[in-house]
Amino acid sequence: MITPEEIVETLTMITQQNLDVRTVTMGLSLSACADSNIETMARKVYDRVTWAAESLVPVAEQIEREFGIPIVNKRISVTPIAELAAATQAHDVSPLATALDRAAAEVGVDFLGGFSALVHKGSGDGDRRLIESIPGALAQTDRVCASVNVATTRAGINMDAVFQMAQTIQATAEATADRNSIGCAKLVVFANMVEDNPFMAGAVHGSGEPDEVINVGISGPGAVRAVLASMPPDADLTAIAEAIKMTSFKITRVGELVAREAAKRLGVAMGIVDLSLAPTPAEGDSVADIIEAMGVGRCGGPGTTAALALLNDAVKKGGAMGTSSVGGLSGAFIPVSEDQGMIRAVESGALSMEKLEAMTSVCSVGLDMIAVPGDTTVETIAGIIADECAIGVVNSKTTAVRLIPAIGRAVGDRLAFGGLLGEAPVMNVNQWAGTDFARRGGRFPAPLQSLRN
Amino acid sequence: MKTPAVLSVLGSDCVGIVAAVSGALAEAHANIEDIRQTIIGGIFSMTMLVTVDEDATTFEELQKRLAEIGDTMNLQITLQREDVFRFMHRI
Numbered sequence: 188m189i190t191p192e193e194i195v196e197t198l199t200m201i202t203q204q205n206l207d208v209r210t211v212t213m214g215l216s217l218s219a220c221a222d223s224n225i226e227t228m229a230r231k232v233y234d235r236v237t238w239a240a241e242s243l244v245p246v247a248e249q250i251e252r253e254f255g256i257p258i259v260n261k262r263i264s265v266t267p268i269a270e271l272a273a274a275t276q277a278h279d280v281s282p283l284a285t286a287l288d289r290a291a292a293e294v295g296v297d298f299l300g301g302f303s304a305l306v307h308k309g310s311g312d313g314d315r316r317l318i319e320s321i322p323g324a325l326a327q328t329d330r331v332c333a334s335v336n337v338a339t340t341r342a343g344i345n346m347d348a349v350f351q352m353a354q355t356i357q358a359t360a361e362a363t364a365d366r367n368s369i370g371c372a373k374l375v376v377f378a379n380m381v382e383d384n385p386f387m388a389g390a391v392h393g394s395g396e397p398d399e400v401i402n403v404g405i406s407g408p409g410a411v412r413a414v415l416a417s418m419p420p421d422a423d424l425t426a427i428a429e430a431i432k433m434t435s436f437k438i439t440r441v442g443e444l445v446a447r448e449a450a451k452r453l454g455v456a457m458g459i460v461d462l463s464l465a466p467t468p469a470e471g472d473s474v475a476d477i478i479e480a481m482g483v484g485r486c487g488g489p490g491t492t493a494a495l496a497l498l499n500d501a502v503k504k505g506g507a508m509g510t511s512s513v514g515g516l517s518g519a520f521i522p523v524s525e526d527q528g529m530i531r532a533v534e535s536g537a538l539s540m541e542k543l544e545a546m547t548s549v550c551s552v553g554l555d556m557i558a559v560p561g562d563t564t565v566e567t568i569a570g571i572i573a574d575e576c577a578i579g580v581v582n583s584k585t586t587a588v589r590l591i592p593a594i595g596r597a598v599g600d601r602l603a604f605g606g607l608l609g610e611a612p613v614m615n616v617n618q619w620a621g622t623d624f625a626r627r628g629g630r631f632p633a634p635l636q637s638l639r640n
Numbered sequence: 641m642k643t644p645a646v647l648s649v650l651g652s653d654c655v656g657i658v659a660a661v662s663g664a665l666a667e668a669h670a671n672i673e674d675i676r677q678t679i680i681g682g683i684f685s686m687t688m689l690v691t692v693d694e695d696a697t698t699f700e701e702l703q704k705r706l707a708e709i710g711d712t713m714n715l716q717i718t719l720q721r722e723d724v725f726r727f728m729h730r731i
Contacts, residue, residue, distance in 0.1 A: 189725040191676050191687045194646055197728055198718070253699055255720035440727040508731075 269304035273313030300390030378579030435505030459514025462506035475528025487538025518551025569625035
């Protein structure tokens with residue numbers, strides 16, 4: 188028998204603490220759409236997505252109503268488009284992006300991920316053409332997201348790809364300079380990319396997946412913060428870890444239920460539940476606020492990395508009890524523009540790029556949604572990507588970089604994207620990257636997996 | 641199809657809340673399995689466990705009727721499938 192207290196707790200988590208399912212993402216294989224003619228292939232891609240995902244949004248909305256759980260985003264991830272690009276000789280493969288954009292609009296999803304390539308060991312011809320098409324593709328589309336994997340623990344870091352991606356980020360910023368460089372908010376560079384991530388901008392549908400699958404990303408920083416805020420000020424960190432675990436379990440169970448129902452009603456396989464705490468610009472729905480509720484004076488101050496590590500670990504432990512299908516990125520996100528507490532911390536001088544980099548070594552996923560001055564050099568961006576890749580590769584975890592060069596802006600300015608992407612304060616970047624390291628290229632060898640100190 | 645659900649009502653106390661809600665449930669052939677109700681500081685709070693007979697009235701239709709009562713009487717009424725609570729609070 189469910190008790191009234193349990194009912195009230197659930198309703199409070201939903202109505203006052205922003206508990207929601209962040210995304211129901213349908214993964215779709217586009218392998219059967221390959222065609223040597225790019226226009227024919229674009230038509231096949233459009234038809235495939237609109238047919239397979241036709242019921243995604245209505246079904247998700249029906250689940251929202253029946254269960255009383257908000258599902259904030261309905262999204263689609265597709266086969267990395269570089270695999271399709273290889274089938275055609277077309278130099279510009281952005282027609283595939285525009286077809287995906289139209290299909291996403293037709294079925295009513297807000298983002299579609301998969302304009303992507305995996306080049307951690309080397310680039311094929313299709314990969315190269317896809318990467319070259321990214322700035323134009325992101326400038327021409329609203330809903331398509333691009334991602335490129337440039338490193339893995341097994342292969343090392345493809346430093347040529349790192350430099351090419353730094354150039355691509357800068358070109359994308361310039362191509363969308365009239366819209367606050369929003370193209371870069373839809374472009375992420377990965378180390379150890381996962382193939383079942385439901386979150387944007389890095390969602391792709393990997394080659395090891397079934398033709399269609401439902402992946403769910405949970406959320407709930409607000410619920411975790413509220414639990415910590417209700418604890419006595421002298422509660423020790425063991426008690427805090429325990430409280431986070433219990434809350435994470437409950438949040439994950441909601442995700443598990445939604446994933447099962449969505450898969451059943453859509454008649455497709457259930458994939459994974461991603462145990463990530465994903466902040467939103469809503470006040471209180473903040474990972475930085477959790478760190479501060481744990482007692483760190485301001486996010487970014489000494490103690491932040493330890494607090495975040497404890498949070499990340501407790502979320503996984505609680506979540507792993509809640510579902511047998513843990514997957515995706517599964518960790519706390521720290522996107523600066525999407526988290527009011529992070530923005531406050533940056534603007535008060537407590538949180539720097541270097542501290543964010545340290546934080547990425549203990550959580551998911553990387554330097555995320557960070558605006559940098561528009562005159563940041565390609566070599567500097569490449570150095571930042573290489574550093575982040577090194578953290579991921581050496582520690583066998585996913586890391587990523589989603590930087591937004593703010594064309595014509597300087598430190599202290601703000602880029603407003605609106606909606607879930609929030610508002611990014613332009614951050615100071617270390618000016619000592621030099622010009623040689625990033626341009627050396629080559630393959631950064633895979634790290635030794637023993638002698639781990 | 642019989643669907644177990646949790647109905648919760650929250651708002652300022654006034655005459656006829658229980659009558660209006662239980663009347664709507666009876667009309668929809670939804671059975672009340674359990675009911676708990678309190679008033680704290682003038683705030684009316686009621687939770688019910690109900691079984692919705694979806695062959696008689698669909699879940700969405702019942703939600704709509706309850707929402708109308710909520711609007712008329714200035715109450716927050718939510719009807720959610722019981723699975724949510726079972727999943728969150730039971731191992």
